[in-house]
Amino acid sequence: MIVHDFSNENSVLNQFVLEMRDVSIQKDSMRFRKNIERIGEILSYEMSKTLHYKTEVVKTPLGEKEMKVPETDIVVCSILRAALPLHTGVISFFDKAENAYISAFRHHPDGGDAFEVIVNYLASPSVEGKTLILTDPMLATGKTLENVLKAFKSHGMPKEIHILSIIGAKPGIAYIQDKFPENTHLWIAAVDEKLNSRGYILPGLGDAGDLAFGVKL
Numbered sequence: 713m714i715v716h717d718f719s720n721e722n723s724v725l726n727q728f729v730l731e732m733r734d735v736s737i738q739k740d741s742m743r744f745r746k747n748i749e750r751i752g753e754i755l756s757y758e759m760s761k762t763l764h765y766k767t768e769v770v771k772t773p774l775g776e777k778e779m780k781v782p783e784t785d786i787v788v789c790s791i792l793r794a795a796l797p798l799h800t801g802v803i804s805f806f807d808k809a810e811n812a813y814i815s816a817f818r819h820h821p822d823g824g825d826a827f828e829v830i831v832n833y834l835a836s837p838s839v840e841g842k843t844l845i846l847t848d849p850m851l852a853t854g855k856t857l858e859n860v861l862k863a864f865k866s867h868g869m870p871k872e873i874h875i876l877s878i879i880g881a882k883p884g885i886a887y888i889q890d891k892f893p894e895n896t897h898l899w900i901a902a903v904d905e906k907l908n909s910r911g912y913i914l915p916g917l918g919d920a921g922d923l924a925f926g927v928k929l
């Protein structure tokens with residue numbers, strides 16, 4: 713897996729991540745969602761540079777011009793719930809992409825820190841031979857992405873996978889390194905050092921799903 717960590721670069725992306733982390737700003741859920749969406753646009757733009765391109769001839773009112781445009785068949789799949797604004801950002805740049813949605817939630821069987829990830833909904837076209845973009849703002853333990861990849865086994869083998877995320881933890885990134893095919897790219901806005909005992913990213917930003925859409929039972 714190739715990791716593209718943008719926290720090592722100076723760009724306006726860092727401002728959006730800061731606002732998502734900041735306890736005095738993040739409770740404004742509309743702003744929180746908007747920041748996720750615009751980070752989705754920025755990561756999409758960066759990712760677009762690595763896609764496959766073809767030459768097309770465009771006719772203008774005064775002549776013709778050869779231009780290079782992405783030729784890839786793209787399926788964008790978002791992991792509910794927090795990825796929904798990220799999805800909006802991605803498809804605002806890849807407007808011809810097919811769309812998929814998958815659910816995943818943590819189940820704590822004995823109420824303690826240990827959990828398993830339950831995936832019980834996947835709506836997706838075939839991804840056979842296509843470019844699969846998986847979006848999820850948080851990459852904590854990496855178990856969600858591991859289970860999402862398993863769920864996709866019934867939907868064909870993608871040509872390549874791009875994971876778009878906002879904040880990840882080093883242990884989670886290491887965990888998925890050998891679970892995903894080698895030519896998988898991870899595009900991530902920030903990487904934090906560790907997780908707490910419940911598998912939350914430290915310092916992270918809290919619960920992205922709740923901040924974007926409200927507390928769930």
Ligand SMILES: O=P(O)(O)OC[C@H]1O[C@H](OP(=O)(O)OP(=O)(O)O)[C@H](O)[C@@H]1O
Nearest residue numbers: 792793794850851852853854855856921
């Ligand atoms: O890497 P992991 O340890 O698997 O954790 C990451 C997952 O946790 C969060 O979802 P959450 O379960 O809070 O669901 P929500 O988005 O519906 O609130 C996040 O959006 C990821 O999907």
